[in-house]
Structures are given as structure tokens and as C-alpha cells.
Amino acid sequence: MLKPFALGLLVSSQMAFGAESASLHLNIKQATMLQTLNQVITAFSEEYAPIEFKFQDGQINLAQEVQSVRNKIVENPNITDAQFQDLLVDLVEATRDFHTQIIFNSTEKATLPFLVMPAQGRYFVTCIDRKKLTEQSLPDFTVGTEILSFSGRKIGDVVRELVPQRYKGPSPSELRLATEVQLVQRYRALGMNVPRGHVDIQIPAVGYDPASQGGPTRDLGFEWEYTRDYVPHDIPPRNMFFDPASTFQRSPELKVTTTDDRGGCEAYTMGGSGFVPALGTDIGSIASQRFPNHIYRLPERGPIIGFVRIPTFSIEKDEEKVEAADEFGQIVSVMDEPNKTDLLVIDITHNLGGSVAYMYGLLSRLTDYPLKTLPHRIMVSSEMVMASASRLERAPFVRSEEDARIVTQGLLPGMVVDFTTWLGIKRYDQMLLDEYQAGRRLTQPTALLGLEYINPHPKQRYTKKILVLVDELDFSAGDFFPATLQDTGRATILGQRTAGAGGAVKETPIINQFNIQSLRYTYTIAQRLNGDPLENRGVTPDIPYEFTVQDMTNNFVDYRQAIISAIQNMLK
Known part of the structure; x- marks a missing residue:
């Protein structure tokens, strides 16, 4: 059964090439742009997981947006590369999804x-x-x-x-x-x-x-x-299949998301060192290249507080993810020692997200009991099925935890893969194959990568109370991290509602002649443990806090006091 959105997109495509309207002759550039547009449409149609959610939620009608872009290309025989790029940006932004983004080859x-x-x-x-x-x-x-x-x-x-x-x-x-x-x-x-x-x-x-x-x-x-832009623009396109005599039927309108040297401003940039002021007297820290941290004694001989900043969940290489997770574990383990700290503050403000698997690895160091993961509805692709089939092909030869770690290498960097974890991955792989075989491209809510629970790390753990600082510039894994801790009762959340980039993201190259590099889009839809969507909703803090004028003019003085007050209330 075709869902309303899928039906709308199909009708749109048919109207675009077969409506009873005046025929318009296209030049080679317009024809090639339409071919490039179809690549973007195909990616959304076949692999964008929230497509029906967005339609039913009343946020977008992507079919209408596609028609509008096509018509603007057809109506402008002198369309430039920049104008075409702007149309694609408008199309992608219509999803109101922080994950969807089109990237261009440009130095400007x-x-x-x-x-x-x-x-x-x-x-x-x-x-x-x-x-x-x-x-x-x-x-x-x-x-x-x-x-x-x-x-x-x-x-x-x-x-x-x-x-x-x-x-x-x-x-x-x-x-x-x-x-x-x-x-x-x-x-x-x-x-x-x-x-x-x-x-x-x-x-x-x-x-x-x-x-x-x-x-x-x-x-x-x-x-x-x-x-300036050193990449040339408006180069005459090459199109082996262009027919100068071809026409295009204009479709009638339907009525219905780089790094610079910022000269000392790194603390305020996305993924930077952070702007949370000192919470008390600094009485120590643990050596770390990736995680700024402090041990503070609060004023008036108050409690001792651990503070760790997680600037990003995005680390490129798997071996570096493993090293980073271990480094984080060492920090929190020291802070968990008797009389070392009474509570841990984790700062993830301005966190663009990154690897969910790496985030799971950090979470495994913050608990002494299993944390239930957020379920995802997953848009299954043939590439995913191939990866699952490859692991299942080797499954009969997995007889030990070492075998399991070899077969799943690179899948869960930073986590300890034991035999129970392997069995969950194996069930997940079989589920993906079964769903794909049955034609159910979008799965029911399921544990991503088969990890229904994040088990405590066997050696590195923080077991005391945790306060997590969030803001409106926390995305993706920056949403999942506080959502998991909040839904499982492991931590208290303070700050502003997170962005609500509620899914995992893919990036695909676009073969084209218009300086388009790639398209990013969401291929899963995450849910909270109560069934509510995370997409466009984000995580509402347990303790809401909005920045004040005093924060801007006096080194976040009110923010500091709000954090200290929350700590004192948590330790009563």
C-alpha cells in the first residue's frame, strides 16, 4: 500500500513528464540539471527514513517542493550553477531536518x-x-x-x-x-x-x-x-544522451543544515572547548587531550565536583574512537574513586553529534547497570543488507568472544564486545535481511546495531550522580546522549531543549557537473523510550535554563549559579 507521501511523490513525477501543458524546449544545461535533480530525489525517495513522519506531522510536502524546483529549472534557459545550487538548498532545507544537507565544492x-x-x-x-x-x-x-x-x-x-x-x-x-x-x-x-x-x-x-x-x-x-571561489562555475556540461529536439512538460503547481582559526574564540565554536565557567576552586584535573576536565570544590567548603566536557561525538578513525573512549573511561574512573568527587557534571553544549556507536562506548563508562537504548526505525538499504549478510556468513565460525570481536571489528569502536553483544548483533543482522526480503524497507522500532542495552564497562565506570549540561546546539548523538540518560533515570539534564536531530545520518556522493559534492540525509527515526519521536522535539531538560544578559556581560555568572544550585539540590 502506498502511503500518502509516496503517492504524492509518484504523482508529482508523472505530472512533471506527462502533464497536459505547453511543451518547453530545454537546452543541454537544463536537461542535465534535471538529471542531477533526479539523483537527489531518488536518495530521498528510497532512503530518507522520516519522509512519512514529516508529511504526517504537517511539516513538508516534498512532492510540491520537487515540482517547484523542476519548474524553475525549466522556466529559466539561462539558469546558472549558483541558481541551481540555491534551488537544491531550498529543497533540502524544506525537510526541516538538521541532518539533511547538500554540500558543494567551493572555497568561497x-x-x-x-x-x-x-x-x-x-x-x-x-x-x-x-x-x-x-x-x-x-x-x-x-x-x-x-x-x-x-x-x-x-x-x-x-x-x-x-x-x-x-x-x-x-x-x-x-x-x-x-x-x-x-x-x-x-x-x-x-x-x-x-x-x-x-x-x-x-x-x-x-x-x-x-x-x-x-x-x-x-x-x-x-x-x-x-x-573568493577558486572552483570554476558554469562550465558547459557534457551530456551524451541530450536530444536538442526533446521537450519537457511544465508541471502545474499543486495546491496543497568548515573550521577556521578563530583566534582564541574556539571555546564558543561548535565542538569547541566550552564556555562553562569554573564552578568552584580548581583542585585538580586528569591529563587528557580530548576531554577538558576539572575537579572543583564548591564555595564554602562545599562538595567536590567532577567536571568533564565532551566537545563532540565525531571522531574519524575507529582506532581513535577506541583510544578516546578509553581516555574518557580513565577520567571518570579516577573521579569515581572514594572521596574523589561527590557528583559528575558533563558538559555537551554545542555538540554537533557524531558516531552513535562511539557514544554508546562513552555511556558504558557512566553506569553500573544496563542502560536501555533508544529504538530506531531503520530504512534498510542493499548496502546494509550486504554488510549483515557478510557477518552472518561468518557467524558459524564464531565460537569465542575473540571471534566475535574480529567479525564485528569497526562496528562498535570503544565498546567491549562480549558474546551477548554478538548474539544481539546477529539477531539484528538477520532481522535486516528478513525485513528487506519481505519488502518492509522501514523497520518497526528496533535496537540500532542490535544493542538493546548498553552494558557497564567491566573496568571503567562512574557510579555516582550525574548532571548533564545541554543547549539548543546539541544535535544527533548530542540528542541521543542526554535522552538515553534521562529516559533511564541515570542523569539529571540542565539547560535548553536540544535540537532534535533524531536519527542516524548517511552521506552519498552526487555525480554531477554543477559543483555538488554530496547529500546528507537521515536513514533512521529514533524514538524515546515512551514512544515519542526525538526528531524536531529534542530533549527537554529536567532543569530548564535560558541564558541571561548577565551571562553575556559577566562570564555566565547566572548560569554558574544555576548549575551550583542544581548540584546542591541533587546532593541533599
Whole structure:
């Protein structure tokens, strides 16, 4: 049975090539663009797991979006590569999925020498690149300076316009991304329009009244640090099958998501060292290259608190994931020793996510009882089936835990694979084959990789209370980590609702002549243990906290106090 969305996409495709409308002659570039568009459509149609959820949730009608892109290509015989890229960006952003992204081959970018964060409806400088902007050059432009306008317009309006307008209303995570990334860092490779030249910002002057938003202001001028695109554009395409006499039937309209040297601002970047202030007297740390950590004694001879930052779950090489998980385990094991700490604070703010399997490895070091994993509905592909079939082919020869580790090598980096884990993976592999054989491409909710539970690591564990700090810029595994700890009752969560990038992601290359590198999309749909979706919902903290003006102007003083108060309440 065809679901409503699948039916809509099929009808759209038929209408696009067979509607009773006036025939339009295409040039070779338009025809080749339509072929490239079909690759993107195929990826979404065949492997994008949340496609029906998004349709039923009323967020998108991708069939309508596809029709619109096709029509715009057909109607413009002089369409440029950049215009085609912008159409694809619009199509991908229509999913309102933080995982879906189209990447381009481009070196064009522009940046400004400062970073901005929002608080209570206002916008403040959080860091300044002093390699590029010295204190002497603009002495009244400092960390904590409020920005009133940007390029002659209210900064809030500029931020909102950076979020695609088709959304019913931008989410807090979308606005945070627009403020902290897109406002001052523009990359064509990520589909952004890149400015150049001069930009004015307005800041308060002495006598300005924030309450009435009136009083003296001062204008400051900056130049975008611009890098041109060294990748050529609009090269005549090659198309062996183009027929100059071919026509295209215009389809009538249906009525129905780079790294720079930021000059000391690394703490505020995605995956950076973090901005949580010292929580007390620093009385020690454990040597680590990957995980900034401290042991604090709270004020007035208070409890001793361990603090560890997990900046990212994204590590490229499997052997490095194993090393990182072991390094994390060593840190928390020391902090778990008697009289070493009373509670552990884990900071995952501004975490873009990464490997779910590696995240499982870290979670296994944070418990002394099995943690139930979030179930996923998985869009099964032939590549996944091939990998499962290969493991099952070798299954009869697995007679020991060492055999199991060899067969599953690279599947669960950072975790201890015992025989029980192997049996779960084996059942998972057989399930994928059975579902694929039966034509059920989207599975029922199941344990990803067959891991229904994350078992405690045999040697490295933190067993005391845990407080996890989150914010609106936690994505994917940055959603799964606090969701798992919250749903299993293992930790208390403090901060803002996470982004809600609720699935695992794939990346596929696009064969084309228009500087398109790849397409990323979600191939699973994660659920909370109560059955609620994680996608676009995120994790609601047990202790909500919104950044204040005092945080922006006084080194996160209110945030620090909120964390300390939460710790004290947890230890009562």
C-alpha cells in the first residue's frame, strides 16, 4: 500500500513528464540539471527514513517542493550553477531536518572577527579574534557588548531571515545556529550566500537605556574577510544522451543544515572547548587531550565536583574512537574513586553529534547497570543488507568472544564486545535481511546495531550522580546522549531543549557537473523510550535554563549559579 507521501511523490513525477501543458524546449544545461535533480530525489525517495513522519506531522510536502524546483529549472534557459545550487538548498532545507544537507565544492567564504550569542531577546559579543581586531583599534568593542543592528537593520530581523522562510516558525535551535554560525561565518560549501565588502553594526553608547531601547548609539564598521571561489562555475556540461529536439512538460503547481582559526574564540565554536565557567576552586584535573576536565570544590567548603566536557561525538578513525573512549573511561574512573568527587557534571553544549556507536562506548563508562537504548526505525538499504549478510556468513565460525570481536571489528569502536553483544548483533543482522526480503524497507522500532542495552564497562565506570549540561546546539548523538540518560533515570539534564536531530545520518556522493559534492540525509527515526519521536522535539531538560544578559556581560555568572544550585539540590 502506498502511503500518502509516496503517492504524492509518484504523482508529482508523472505530472512533471506527462502533464497536459505547453511543451518547453530545454537546452543541454537544463536537461542535465534535471538529471542531477533526479539523483537527489531518488536518495530521498528510497532512503530518507522520516519522509512519512514529516508529511504526517504537517511539516513538508516534498512532492510540491520537487515540482517547484523542476519548474524553475525549466522556466529559466539561462539558469546558472549558483541558481541551481540555491534551488537544491531550498529543497533540502524544506525537510526541516538538521541532518539533511547538500554540500558543494567551493572555497568561497566570508567571516567577521567576532562571535555572537543571544540572551533574553538581545544579542551580545561572546568572543573577539584579537589576532584580527586589537583592543586598541576599538576599545569600546569588548566581550559582552550588545549589538543593536547589523548592516543597517535590527539584528533580530537579520537573524530570523537567515532561517528559511518556509518554516511555520523558526525553532530555538534554528535561531541559535543563525546567530552563532551564519550571522558572522558564511560558507558557500554549505549552501550559504556569501557577502563581501563593508558591514556596519550598531552598539550602545554611554547613556543608552536597554529597557526603553533608546539613547545614544555608536556605529562601527567592519570588512568581511572574504575568500573568493577558486572552483570554476558554469562550465558547459557534457551530456551524451541530450536530444536538442526533446521537450519537457511544465508541471502545474499543486495546491496543497568548515573550521577556521578563530583566534582564541574556539571555546564558543561548535565542538569547541566550552564556555562553562569554573564552578568552584580548581583542585585538580586528569591529563587528557580530548576531554577538558576539572575537579572543583564548591564555595564554602562545599562538595567536590567532577567536571568533564565532551566537545563532540565525531571522531574519524575507529582506532581513535577506541583510544578516546578509553581516555574518557580513565577520567571518570579516577573521579569515581572514594572521596574523589561527590557528583559528575558533563558538559555537551554545542555538540554537533557524531558516531552513535562511539557514544554508546562513552555511556558504558557512566553506569553500573544496563542502560536501555533508544529504538530506531531503520530504512534498510542493499548496502546494509550486504554488510549483515557478510557477518552472518561468518557467524558459524564464531565460537569465542575473540571471534566475535574480529567479525564485528569497526562496528562498535570503544565498546567491549562480549558474546551477548554478538548474539544481539546477529539477531539484528538477520532481522535486516528478513525485513528487506519481505519488502518492509522501514523497520518497526528496533535496537540500532542490535544493542538493546548498553552494558557497564567491566573496568571503567562512574557510579555516582550525574548532571548533564545541554543547549539548543546539541544535535544527533548530542540528542541521543542526554535522552538515553534521562529516559533511564541515570542523569539529571540542565539547560535548553536540544535540537532534535533524531536519527542516524548517511552521506552519498552526487555525480554531477554543477559543483555538488554530496547529500546528507537521515536513514533512521529514533524514538524515546515512551514512544515519542526525538526528531524536531529534542530533549527537554529536567532543569530548564535560558541564558541571561548577565551571562553575556559577566562570564555566565547566572548560569554558574544555576548549575551550583542544581548540584546542591541533587546532593541533599
